[in-house]
Amino acid sequence: MTRRSLRQSGFSLAELLVTSLIFGIGLLGLAALQVSTLRSNSGGRNRVTAAALAEGCLGAIQTEGSMSWSIAAGVMGTPNYTGVRVYTGANAIGTFGTFDLNGFPVVAGDPTQVFSVGWVRLAPTAATPTLAITNMNLNEYVVTVTWQDQAVDAQGTAMDPTSLSLSRLVRYGVQP
Secondary structure (H helix, E strand, O other), X not given: OOOOOOOOOOOOHHHHHHHHHHHHHHHHHHHHHHXXXXXXXXXXXXXXXXXXXXXXXXHHHHHHHHHHHHHHOOOOOOOOOOOOOOOOOOOOEEEEEEEXXXXXXXXXXXXXXXXXXXXXXXXXXXXXXXXXXXXXXXXXXXXEEEEOOOOEOOOOOEOOOEEEEEEEEEEOOOOO
């Protein structure tokens, strides 16, 4: 007969089950971290796209203001502004458009719509500190981009939309 050694080699079933349990808990933690990371990256991308859309709107407003100013000053063409004034005209509020996830224009209400961009012209009044710059025909424009990062939270409660606002002083030629 052979003698069995007192030292065993290998793992017992209990040791393997405990190891599998610890490994499984670790994998669940990594999966939760992955979901959180994806959600954060999506929110960051939306903020970058919103900032680019707001800058684009402010650029369009400033371009129209510069053209209006140059024509009114007689630097370009006739003293009358012949273009259709969208931003520096009589309106003090308007929409720049609606956009999809990548910042491309879409029709309002389209299922791919993510961003909505609007603007407001804050005209100087006696109560505002910008009254001193009215001789330069400067007005402040505020562009607000609104989007929905997530429809509902973990508890199923509807979440408020996210928004980003940028403002800029723009000079224009003819007082609205």
